[in-house]
Amino acid sequence: xxxxxxxxxxxxxxxxxxxxxxxxxxxxxxxxxxxxxxxxxxxxxxxxxxxxxxxxxxxxxxxxxxxxxxxxxxxxxxxxxxxxxxxxxxxxxxxxxxxxxxxxxxxxxxxxxxxxxxxxxxxxxxxxxxxxxxxxxxxxxxxxxxxxxxxxxxxxxxxxxxxxxxxxxxxxxxxxxxxxxxx
Numbered sequence: 001x002x003x004x005x006x007x008x009x010x011x012x013x014x015x016x017x018x019x020x021x022x023x024x025x026x027x028x029x030x031x032x033x034x035x036x037x038x039x040x041x042x043x044x045x046x047x048x049x050x051x052x053x054x055x056x057x058x059x060x061x062x063x064x065x066x067x068x069x070x071x072x073x074x075x076x077x078x079x080x081x082x083x084x085x086x087x088x089x090x091x092x093x094x095x096x097x098x099x100x101x102x103x104x105x106x107x108x109x110x111x112x113x114x115x116x117x118x119x120x121x122x123x124x125x126x127x128x129x130x131x132x133x134x135x136x137x138x139x140x141x142x143x144x145x146x147x148x149x150x151x152x153x154x155x156x157x158x159x160x161x162x163x164x165x166x167x168x169x170x171x172x173x174x175x176x177x178x179x180x181x182x183x
Contacts, residue, residue, distance in 0.1 A: 027147040031094075034146060037137040038092025041104055045085025048077060068114050070183045079179065083107040091141055094150020098157055098164040098171075104138035105172025110179055135172075142168035 047055020056064070058077055065080070066073030083103040090100025111131035145160030146152045157164040 023148065026144070027149050030141065030144055030147040031149040033137060034091050034094055034141055034150070037104070037134055037141065038088045038090070038100075041084045041088030041107075041134060041138075042086075042092060043088070045081045045083070045088055048081030049085055076179070076183065080107050080110065087138070091138060091146075094146030094152045097146045097150070097152050098142050098167045101138040101142035101164075101168035102171035102175065105135045105168055106175035106179070108132070108135035108138070109172065109176035113176075113180060139165060139168055139172075 043053055044055075046052040048061040049058055051057030051060075055061075058074070058081065061077040061081065062073035064073070065077045070076035084107055087100045087103030087107065090096050091104060108131040112128050112135070115128040115131065141160075142157075143160050143162075143165035145158050145164065147158060150158065152158050
């Protein structure tokens with residue numbers, strides 16, 4: 001008798017005759033990370049797009065984007081808001097996780113490129129470290145996978161791996177480079 005595969009040990013996979021295993025600490029931990037990173041990103045997107053949570057809304061965000069060199073500001077503000085909002089929601093619920101992570105990585109690379117202080121710790125205000133942390137969190141979610149407590153639970157990228165992580169990183173970087181080239 002051959003030993004069960006890793007997936008079969010965790011899920012009681014098809015043909016094993018075993019009941020599904022109890023939720024693991026990894027499943028719950030990834031849920032917590034997904035909710036934290038996803039809700040933060042979605043909230044920032046909602047601030048930009050809808051003015052929710054004390055945000056400026058799309059028109060004011062567009063003016064801010066114009067001031068930092070993203071022309072036309074309305075297009076880039078909407079693109080950033082949509083990427084944060086939908087990417088964040090996707091991460092939070094674990095839906096199309098590699099694509100959601102790519103959206104988050106791309107928009108956070110752009111945020112890092114305009115950070116007023118290229119420092120990990122800045123007492124003066126926003127710095128490179130905040131968008132870097134969100135980008136790394138999103139990439140980690142793609143690499144480890146959204147796990148069982150997600151809408152992606154039945155998809156092959158549920159348990160992460162090099163392919164979903166590589167897709168999130170490459171698609172996010174390519175998207176960011178395109179936006180930075182167009183700005």
